[in-house]
Amino acid sequence: MSRRTRVVTTAVLAAMALVLGACAEDTGAGSGSGDAGNPTGTIREGLKITFLPKQVNNPYFETSDNKGGKPAVEEFKGQYAQTGPSEASPSAQVSYINTLSQQGTDVIIIAANDQDAVCGSLTEAKAAGAKVITYDSDTKPECRDAFVNQASPEGIAQTQIKLISEAVGPEGGEIAILSATANATNQNAWIELMKTELAKPEYSKLRLVATVYGDDQDEKSFQEAQGLLSKYPDLKGIVSPTTVGIAAAARYLSGSSYQGKVQLTGLGTPNQLRQYVKDGTVKSFALWNPADLGYLAAYTGAALASGIITGKEGETFTAGKLGEYTVGANGEVLLGDPFEFTAANIDEFDF
């Protein structure tokens, strides 16, 4: 045996000994919060709360986690952390969930990249004693303790119709919807609910004349917006419940003679629409406030880990400055109505 071979063999044997020595099943101890919630309880201090967004370096999640979750965790004296993959893939997220369950994190707050793929590892993390909260994107209900929902489809539909009605004015007129893809589940649900909303007497003067699809591609959305205006010269307003669509439509309108004459609203982010709000193309648009979403998720996780709630329908807890919340069906906690962005408040946001 040469010296090198001996060195290698020794090193390999040492490593194997370490591996084998560790090969006895370890059992995670549950934190045992009992069967029923204790609404009068207080949040435990020192809770380790980690946010696991779809991906890091994403402005939306930087806002929800660092501007919402972090202040909340500091308020109840917990330990805040954010971790996650640099690409939004389910398998990369699984690896991070596994890391968190090994680190003995008390609360994992995750925006799932796939509602099924992360389930196995989340279940394992729960078995190891962690409380699992989903925010932004849910998993299957059995894989988490609670879901903090940013907005209900009804709330989104109502807000959008309200905003377009306000923008168009009391005379009403023709409006159109610029959607994402024709088979996007959430878009279609919102469009149906918007139609229900339009049937109400207070919106009788608004007439939906077309629904077009920009496929969430900037260029296609731009062309569809252009097409709408040449096809419907009397068009008074466009609702685009997708961030790609509203930005493309705003770009088209702001550079055309229709600016200010044809109203635009929908779901968008402040950073992409800031200039169009300032130049008057868009009076107002909606989205939830991601900072509030992160804030509520942190409080929901803390309430669960402290035994104040267990995730059953009807339980209540207080989420700091946001006030009291009630757990809904399937462990859902609803943030509230979408947040309305206008020229007056848009500069308070950066995402």
Add this chain to the structure above:
Amino acid sequence: MAPDTQAVPAGTTGPRWPLPRRLLGSWDAVLLIALAAVVIVAAASVEGVGSPRFYRFVALEAIPIALIALPMTLVVITGEIDLSVASTVGLTCSVLGQLWHLGVTSLPLLIGLSLLLGAVLGAVNGVFVTVFGLPSLAVTIGTLALYRGLAYVVLGDRAVADYPPAWTRNAVAPIPGTVVPWFVLVLAALAVAFGVLLYATPVGRSLYAMGNNAEAATFSGIAVLRTKFWLFVATGAMAALAGVFWTFRFASARADNATGLELAVVAAVLLGGVSIFGGRGGLVGVLAAVALLVVLRNALQLASVPANTLTIVTGTLLILSVVGPNLVRATRERWRRRRPTTTVEGTPS
């Protein structure tokens, strides 16, 4: 370095050296020592690294990479490459999910059809490379896009996830009494099979000849094209096996499954000491490299190193993987030149 390190570069040796010598070419040794060092240092300094759960997670993560790295090693040794493997995984996942969705409920049939699909996808690569004589780099970049596109045609942006819980549980189930996933045994068996093929058969040894000089290999009677064709088929089938594992491990068949996995595989193969130009390398180094990459990544994650830093570490390792083996080789060359070869050839140690 011990004087006997002037052995002929790993893998290029013919049958002259006894098997243990060839298995422990010096880059392999560097990798195994690095692996042991990372394990020891991490276990001592990062909480949780020594735990059984850590090794379970590491094993689960390493399995798909290692499965594909086995045939990829052979492909790269012959001087070719297959970049379409991750897309093959994705397409296999999509078809598997769709078949289940359409009512194929026999697990053996699903696995069989998946492997067959993988073999066909590999054969397509093989035909383009061997029959039409196109460079494998170009061909497989094409099929990388093509197979991923087809995966989206099959499944769109849907996910198929309603498999029987027993299937998904069994995919990650440990060997009774341990924490080691049973699929590690499948991997081990396949590693042995590929090892025997590479080190103990004339075909295996001919792969090095092809990688060094395909023309010369052809003239010396080696069926270069036929062998390469079957290597691509094997790569496709192994990628499909990884796809089956992937689907049931994550309980989710999606068109974007395993996106980017080809980079992890190629990184492991290169870090494992296989020359990108062909003709050099072996399975021991590659498997050590897979373990090293996955252990390092998981240990750093446990140490709460942010994803951005992690990417930098991985990138640096990749650079090292190309520079390292060459540096080791160059150093040995210099050693050899400095001391005129009075070394006893053929009588190691």
